[in-house]
Every structure is written in structure tokens, then in C-alpha cells.
Amino acid sequence: MTDAPRAPSPALETPKGSRRHLLSIAELGAEGIEEILEVSDAFVEVGRRSIPKVPSLRGRTVVTLFAEQSTRTRLSFETAAKRLSADVLSFSVDSSSVKKGESLRDTVQTVAAMGVDAFVVRHTSAGAPAAVARWVDASVVNAGDGWHEHPTQALLDCYTIRQVLAERAGRPLEEAGVECFVGLRVAIVGDVRHSRVARSLVLALGALGAEVTLVSPGGLLPPSLEGWPLSGVSYDLDAVLPTVDVCYLLRLQSERGAGAFLPSVREYSTWYGLTSRRAALLPEDALVMHPGPMNRGIEIADDVAALPQSVVLRQVSNGVAVRMAVLFMLLGQVGSSGGARGLASTLASVPMAGDTG
Amino acid sequence: MAERERRLTPPRGGVFVPRVQVLTAQDVQRALIRIAHEIIERNHGLEEVVLVGLQTGGVPLSFRIASVLEEMEGTSVPVGLLDVAFYRDDIGIRPVLPEAATDIPGDLTGQLVVLVDDVLFTGRTVRAALNALSDYGRARAVQLAVMVDRGHRELPIRPDFVGKNMPTRIDEQVDVSLDGVVLGDVVPR
Numbered sequence: 370m371t372d373a374p375r376a377p378s379p380a381l382e383t384p385k386g387s388r389r390h391l392l393s394i395a396e397l398g399a400e401g402i403e404e405i406l407e408v409s410d411a412f413v414e415v416g417r418r419s420i421p422k423v424p425s426l427r428g429r430t431v432v433t434l435f436a437e438q439s440t441r442t443r444l445s446f447e448t449a450a451k452r453l454s455a456d457v458l459s460f461s462v463d464s465s466s467v468k469k470g471e472s473l474r475d476t477v478q479t480v481a482a483m484g485v486d487a488f489v490v491r492h493t494s495a496g497a498p499a500a501v502a503r504w505v506d507a508s509v510v511n512a513g514d515g516w517h518e519h520p521t522q523a524l525l526d527c528y529t530i531r532q533v534l535a536e537r538a539g540r541p542l543e544e545a546g547v548e549c550f551v552g553l554r555v556a557i558v559g560d561v562r563h564s565r566v567a568r569s570l571v572l573a574l575g576a577l578g579a580e581v582t583l584v585s586p587g588g589l590l591p592p593s594l595e596g597w598p599l600s601g602v603s604y605d606l607d608a609v610l611p612t613v614d615v616c617y618l619l620r621l622q623s624e625r626g627a628g629a630f631l632p633s634v635r636e637y638s639t640w641y642g643l644t645s646r647r648a649a650l651l652p653e654d655a656l657v658m659h660p661g662p663m664n665r666g667i668e669i670a671d672d673v674a675a676l677p678q679s680v681v682l683r684q685v686s687n688g689v690a691v692r693m694a695v696l697f698m699l700l701g702q703v704g705s706s707g708g709a710r711g712l713a714s715t716l717a718s719v720p721m722a723g724d725t726g
Numbered sequence: 727m728a729e730r731e732r733r734l735t736p737p738r739g740g741v742f743v744p745r746v747q748v749l750t751a752q753d754v755q756r757a758l759i760r761i762a763h764e765i766i767e768r769n770h771g772l773e774e775v776v777l778v779g780l781q782t783g784g785v786p787l788s789f790r791i792a793s794v795l796e797e798m799e800g801t802s803v804p805v806g807l808l809d810v811a812f813y814r815d816d817i818g819i820r821p822v823l824p825e826a827a828t829d830i831p832g833d834l835t836g837q838l839v840v841l842v843d844d845v846l847f848t849g850r851t852v853r854a855a856l857n858a859l860s861d862y863g864r865a866r867a868v869q870l871a872v873m874v875d876r877g878h879r880e881l882p883i884r885p886d887f888v889g890k891n892m893p894t895r896i897d898e899q900v901d902v903s904l905d906g907v908v909l910g911d912v913v914p915r
Binding site: 408410411413414418419424425426542543697698700702 | 809812813817818821822823824826827828829833857861862
């Protein structure tokens with residue numbers, strides 16, 4: 370007996386306003402990015418309250434499934450989910466049945482069978498979150514997959530840039546829009562090859578109209594830059610620094626073998642580390658950003674990380690608000706699994722939106 | 727009016743088609759002055775009164791009432807802005823997104839809060855607003871001022887100050903602004 374033809378995998382449909390998953394920046398487009406940034410404003414306000422918690426996702430369950438080490442991303446997602454009143458299950462591959470040989474698919478489907486509304490997935494393999502999205506009915510958020518993408522990091526970076534620029538212009542955030550990105554000169558410096566953050570950020574900034582320059586030793590550039598919306602690639606950090614509005618430093622990812630592409634870490638640090646001498650080359654109001662965790666003394670000097678232009682900690686606190694926005698938009702929408710479970714039958718009796726009474 | 731919600735309403739959003747002008751700009755202005763008088767009368771002055779406008783329809787009305795109150799009593803009343811999206815009970819049934827950020831001045835404990843909205847309909851927005859307010863402290867009392875009460879309540883909620891009682895069909899749409907009140911329909915795009 371021959372095998373039956375494989376059923377086509379269910380398409381990952383993402384019509385506007387009814388997004389189920391957040392797997393990449395590429396699928397969002399400028400409009401999708403703008404919408405998430407705008408919704409994030411409301412969650413930044415929630416974070417400033419004395420009780421920074423809203424009941425929006427009561428009764429929903431969010432699972433964080435991390436098959437790779439992480440501190441900030443995991444805690445950030447868990448904080449975000451808890452501030453939305455969702456229940457959070459934490460799942461670490463190192464201490465699970467995966468160690469007994471269970472496949473990722475079986476593990477995910479087992480967890481999903483317990484009644485889960487969203488998976489937040491980090492994995493060493495590119496495409497793992499997209500695979501999870503095909504296996505389960507729940508929403509899936511990519512929290513970093515291999516060298517592919519890390520969309521929420523790029524979103525929180527864009528949010529931070531927009532927030533700082535709006536504050537400087539003395540404009541209220543709700544009127545900020547995304548025009549501030551048009552023509553904004555951004556240098557992304559360092560280990561682009563191994564960086565999912567760089568890929569997501571280049572796509573996001575490119576979609577919003579920024580001029581992005583990669584600054585990196587040749588060995589740490591990806592094999593191909595086809596399809597990257599770049600305005601340039603440079604090997605000379607000193608020449609680029611005086612011309613940028615944002616200097617974004619990437620972590621040298623030694624655990625992914627970045628060292629093998631370099632003569633030595635010290636040489637890298639000499640040519641591409643942001644020392645205080647180099648920081649002085651930056652325009653006075655240029656921002657210094659880093660996705661963390663920082664290798665102090667390698668890509669960023671200790672005293673530079675503490676400069677007022679450095680917004681590294683702001684990136685972290687905005688991360689919670691942006692992830693709240695993402696979870697709220699995925700789980701709070703019509704027909705998301707939690708809503709469909711008990712409430713869809715009442716849909717007919719809900720009056721037309723507009724004045725909501 | 728909740729522009730974003732209307733845009734996102736399935737299947738493809740709708741367009742507001744005006745039918746009858748019910749109140750003119752002047753009528754709205756007179757109603758706001760009367761409401762301001764009633765707020766002072768009910769509370770024997772303006773001590774500890776805070777106006778809270780609901781995003782987005784209640785916001786211009788609350789600022790207008792505040793300036794009328796200031797003209798009459800000579801004291802400026804703090805105005806807060808509240809978006810209730812995160813407290814709604816129809817999250818997951820209907821597209822719910824925040825319209826604008828919340829901005830509440832300080833702790834509301836012991837204050838007398840007057841909620842201001844454009845239209846009172848099912849009462850569910852006000853229910854959400856009451857929950858949201860409690861996250862900003864324990865107000866001494868909460869009162870409700872609306873420009874139009876159009877009926878069709880689904881919860882035991884009633885307004886304290888009303889610009890105009892206006893019986894409507896459930897599928898009609900009421901558009902309130904400082905330029906007047908218009909009754910119309912939402913037509914699918």
C-alpha cells in the first residue's frame with residue numbers, strides 16, 4: 370500500500386486585523402508594525418501605574434517554550450502575559466521529556482492538549498516557531514529562532530527609537546506616527562551573520578523608511594544580503610559613526626562560533642568595539658542601543674554603556690509593553706481560541722461596533 | 727466615535743451615513759452648560775471633583791465642561807482621560823484595540839469622579855470604565871455625564887447628567903461632537 374498524499378499544511382493566513390501568529394517582521398509590513406507600536410503606547414501607560422495590571426486576557430493560558438537559554442526575553446514575555454492577567458506556563462526543554470527523546474512535535478501537541486491559547490517559542494533552529502504554528506491551533510509568537518528572526522526585539526527597538534524622538538521633539542506619543550523613521554540613519558554594528566535581531570531590525574527599519582548601514586568585518590556578514598533593505602555596508606566604523614542618528618551594537622555570539630570568523634576577539638574589539646573614544650565621534654544626540662546581553666569590553670565599553678545616549682535599559686522596559694501589545698492583539702481578537710471556546714455563540718447579539726455604549 | 731473599532735468591524739468595517747441632525751452645535755453647547763450647572767448643584771461646589779473623559783468620544787466634551795466650570799466657579803477642575811479597551815467584556819468576540827492612552831492625574835482615592843462620555847448605549851463601556859477607575863484608587867463617588875442616552879441598556883447603569891434622551895433603533899448609530907448630534911446608519915463597506 371502506498372502512502373496517501375500528504376495533506377497540504379493549513380495556510381498561515383494573516384489578513385489585516387486578524388493576525389493569528391507573529392512569526393517574522395517580514396509578514397507584518399509597515400502598516401502592521403505601526404499598528405503594534407501604537408497599541409504599545411497604551412501598555413506603556415499601564416506599566417507606569419501603581420498597579421500595572423489589566424484583566425484583558427483573564428482565563429487565557431500562555432506557554433513559554435524555550436529551547437535555548439534566555440533571561441530577558443523569557444522574563445519579559447512572562448511579565449507581559451501576567452500583566453494581562455493571563456496564566457503562564459513555563460516550559461524549558463532542558464528539564465522536560467524532550468530529554469527522554471520526545472520529539473518537539475509530540476511535546477508541543479501534548480502541551481496544546483491541556484488547553485493553551487498561545488505559545489511563545491524560542492528555538493535554535495530557524496523555522497521552529499512556524500512549524501509549531503502548523504501543529505497547533507493556538508497562536509504562536511516567535512521569540513527568536515536560530516539565525517532567522519526575533520520580531521519582538523525589532524519591534525521594541527523601533528518603539529524605543531520612536532519614543533525617544535517624540536520626547537525630544539516635545540510631541541505627544543499618540544501623534545508620533547512612524548514618520549520619524551523616514552530618512553533616519555541607523556548603523557548596525559558587529560556580528561550580523563549570527564544575529565536574528567539584526568535581520569528583524571533591518572527588515573523593520575527598512576519597511577519604515579530608515580537608512581540602514583551594516584558595519585561589520587567581512588567574516589561576520591551573512592553569506593548573502595539579498596533582499597535586505599540596506600543603504601550600505603561598511604567595514605570602517607570610525608567613518609560611519611559621525612553620520613548616524615542611531616548606533617545599534619550587536620552581541621558577538623561566541624556560542625554560535627563567531628570567534629571562528631575572526632582573527633581574534635581583541636582585534637574585533639579594537640576595530641568594532643564602541644570605546645569612549647569612538648563614542649565621541651557620534652553626533653551629540655545619537656542613540657546607542659544594544660539588544661543585550663552585553664559583552665562589556667568587547668562590542669561596548671563599560672563607560673559607554675552608562676552614557677546618557679545609551680537607551681539599553683529603556684529597550685528592556687519597553688520590551689514588556691510591546692510584548693503585552695503583541696499578546697493582546699493575537700489573543701484578544703475575534704475567534705482566537707479562548708474567545709471561540711465559550712463566547713462565539715453570543716456573537717450574534719453583539720451590536721455593531723462604532724458606539725459601544 | 728470609535729473610528730478604529732468601526733474600521734475593524736467584520737466583515738470589512740462600515741461607513742457612517744448621517745440621516746438626521748438631532749442637536750445643533752448650539753444645542754450641544756447649551757446642554758454642556760446645563761450639565762456643568764447640575765454638576766455644581768449636585769456636589770455643592772467643585773471640591774475634589776475630577777472629570778474623566780472616556781476615549782475618544784468623551785474627551786472633547788470633558789474639556790468643554792471643564793472650561794465652562796472654570797468660567798462659572800473660577801476654579802480649574804482636573805481632567806483625566808480613560809481608555810477602557812483592556813477592561814471590556816467583549817475581548818475575543820469583537821476587535822478591541824485601545825484608541826488612545828489613558829492619562830489619569832494622580833490618585834483618585836477620596837475624589838469625586840464625573841465620568842464623561844458621548845453616548846450611553848448598552849452600558850458596557852461604563853461598566854469597563856468603573857473597573858478601570860478602581861485601578862487608580864478608591865473614588866469617594868462616581869457620577870456619569872453623557873451627551874446622549876439612546877437606551878438599550880444591558881446592565882443596571884443609569885446616567886446622572888444627560889444632554890438628551892434619545893430613543894433609537896438598536897441598529898442605528900449616533901454621532902456626537904461639539905458640532906452637534908447626528909443620527910444615522912452604519913453601512914457595510
